[in-house]
Amino acid sequence: MKKNYLKLLLLLLFALGSRNASAQIFYLSSASGSYSLIEGDSYVFSANLYSVSATPVVIDIVSVYNETNSADFAPFAATVTIPAGQLSTGLLTIVTGDDGDIEQNESFSLNATVTxxxxQNNEVSQYVTIIDNDAPPTLHQYLSANLIEGTGSSAYLNLSNPFHSDIAVTVNSADGTATLADYTPVNWNYIIPAGQTSLAVPYMTTIDNTPESDETFTITFTVTSGNTANNSAVYPVTIIDDDTVPSLSLASYQTTEGYDATVYANLSNPFNSPITITLTPSAGTAGTGDFTATPQTKVIPAGQTYTSFSIDTTDDGIDEPVEQFTATAVSAGISNSPVTTNCTIIDNDGLPDFVLDAYSGNKQEMIIEGGGIHIMAAMTAPIATPVVVNITTVPGTATAADYAPYTATLTIPPGQQSFSEDIYIPMFLDTLEEGLENFTVHAEITSGNVYNTSFDLPVTIIDDYNVNAHNDDVYSIANVGNTVSLLANDTLHGLPLNVADVTLTTSFDSSLGITVDANGFLTVPSTLAMGYYQLGSYTVCENANPANCSTTSVNVQVISPMGSTYTVTYSDYNGDGFTSVGDLISYAFTLTNNGNLPITNIDIQNSFQINIEGGPIASLAPGETDSTTFLCNTYPHAR
Structure with a gap:
């Protein structure tokens, strides 16, 4: 029986250093640029120098089996020479065996020694992986598509591993909410040749002039001959309408005076004609001497959704507080003209300013109820004394019933520019149908040599009364499976959604064996192979108001039952704070069996030429952890 090998990614620490271009360093390289190959293929490589040598360089090269044996490749042992004045030995070949056995990928090493x-170096090792091509592959489609009507793309199918014989596939499209008037039907036969792992199938959507909702159809790959673990995969496509008049949103972020303030303009959806937007800056707490107030006009081309405007600000040499001006966009091509945003100018003269900054940087934060806002308390520059700030929330149209009131005294230590922790204010989900509400986060500076003594950050709460389906990322352990409720995080009228109040429809890849019952419980079978699956989408519509619907996506990731972590300890040999000879990097690996069956004969497949000690582990029972068997000590190169 072949061993089960755990692949661990090892984080290696290398000190920076410059390479002497004239140094005669030898190395091994693959002719293909890849250090893996499918069994039955030949591995072609060479021994090389980075710079020529005035004398011949003689090298002994010998293969080492690692997990392989003589049935997997022809053992290699040879003495080769890089002639004086040349950089390479020429090409060398190792033939691998195509054995017909279903097994894990295996490896061998090539050890080269200068005789x-x-x-400059005398020994080099190269690690080579032989990829098995006998296990029936699993069909995966990892992507879904969102295309503007009238455009095309390709549907992608991937195999989990190469296979030793051809696989025949039929590809057919099927209507969803989109019909044959919306796309060109797909009906093709393809062959995935032995050894290859992907297939791309082109498709095209149809342009029309009808304002409508986005529509969907599917492209299904079905295996008609060849041995695969599953026989079909579904590729969902969403056609984005470009005939509905879009709305416009603006966003602007802080800028330091003297630099451009940028206003980002985004359409809610693409449109079939160009949209002309005129942006006009106007004074707020910042006067027209602080920025250039000249109107600007930009055109968003048909089918696109984005443009930006740059507004000059003035480096005036005046010590002043944080200032704002407004930027207003007007357009005959949008549904919500005019649209306004605030632009913030940070002073760079004299004393620093204290600011409250939401993580997105937009001073008029808009948060959906049930969410929350993260705020950073910071200064425009650090100072040598502490800055003490009292922060409170001040009601507006939003009250304590809408958000969690916040009161705290924070201290920014000397030499630091911000408070080490963020301020988080949650918004409450309620059962009221209401408009936009607002409150203010107010900061009062009580100690510290800063220019301003207070700062206000306005926050707007967006109502979430209608049905709201939230994205689901589902995790399952291979050979175990999992069942989760898709509707558990969805809401209706501000309350957790009750399945009796809605109609649930799904558009999922049925070939995976994943099921969803009438109550919205999704079950991942224990037989589903490890991998990441974009399952598709589901829609919930309110029974009492069928037009009140919400659609979201579901992703499933099947992970190995073998969990692995590691800790790294760096020992500074001489305590000088620099990388130097004698320093030690130690890795300790922790392995956990998260499955429901024992895992036996566990070893590490080491893709790096470092010395991992210990193992194999004879067995790990379900739920058992081992943190003492595998260790690694390595020494960084000195600068």
Whole structure:
């Protein structure tokens, strides 16, 4: 029986250093640029120098089996020479065996030693992986598509591993909410040749002039001959309408005076004609001497959704507080003209300013109820004394019933520019149908040599009364499976959604064996192979108001039952704070069996030429953890 090998990604720490271009360093390289190959293929490589040598360099090269044996490749042992004045030995070949056995990928190493000639290094190892091509592959489609009507793309199918024989596939499209008037039907036969792992199938959507909702159809890959673990995969496509008049949103972020303030303009959806937008800056707490107030006009081309405007600000040499001006966009091509945003100018003269900054940087934060806002308390520059700030929330049209009131005294230590922790204010989900509400986060500076003594951050709460389906990321352990409720995080009228009040429809890849019952419980079978699956989408519509619907996506990731983590300890040998000879990096690996069956004969497949000690582990029972068997000590290169 072949061993089960755990692949661990090892984080290696290398000190920075410059390479002497004239140094005669030898190395091994693959002719293809890849250090893996499918069994039955030949591995072609060479021994090389980075710079020529005045004398011949003689090298002994020998193969080491690692997990492989003589049935997997022809053992290699040879003495080769890089002639004086040349950089390479020429090409060398190792033939691998196509054995017909279903097994894990295996590896061998090539160890090269210089026996004659002057080189900076004397030994090199190269790790080569032989990829098995006998296990029936699993069909995966990892992507879904969102296309503007009238455009095309390709549907992608991937195999989990190469296979030793051809696989025949039929590809057919099927209507969803989109019909044949919306796209060109797909009906093709393809062959995935032996050894290849992907297939791309082109498709095209149809342009029309009808304002409508976005529509969907599917492209299904079905295996008609060849041995695969599953026989079909579904690729969902969403056609984005470009005939509905879009709305416009603006966003602007802080800028330091003297630099451009940028206003980002985004359409809610693409449109079939160009949209002309005129943006006009106007004074707020910042006067027209602080920025250039000249109107600007930009055109968003048909089918696109974005443009931006740059507004000059003035580096005036005046010590002043944080200032704002407004930017207003007007357009005959949008549904919500005019649209306004605030632009913030940070002073760079004299004393620093204290600011409250939401993580997105937009001073008029809009948060959906049930969510929350993260705020940073910071200064425009650090100072040598502490800055003490009292922060409170001040009601507006929103009250304590809409958000969690916040009161705290924060201290920014000397030499630091911000408070080390963020301020988080949650918004409450209620059962009221209401308009936009607002409150203010107010900061009062009580100690510290800063320019301003207070700062206000306005926050707007967006109502979430209608049905709201939230994205679901589902995790399952291979050979175990999982069942989760898709509707558990969805809401209706500000309350957790009751399945009796809605109609649930799904558009999922049925070939995976994943099921959803009438109550919205999704079950991932224990037989589903490890991988990441974009399952598709589901829609919930309110029974009492069928037009009140919300659609979201579902992703499923099946992970290995073998969990692995590691800790790294760096020992500074001489305590000088720099990387130097004698320093030690130690890795300790922790392995956990998260499955429901024992895992036996566990070893590490080491893709790096470092010394991992310990193992194999004879067995790990379900739920058992081992943190002492595998260790690694390595020494960084000195600068």
């Amino acid at each position: 004659s000639g002057s080189t």
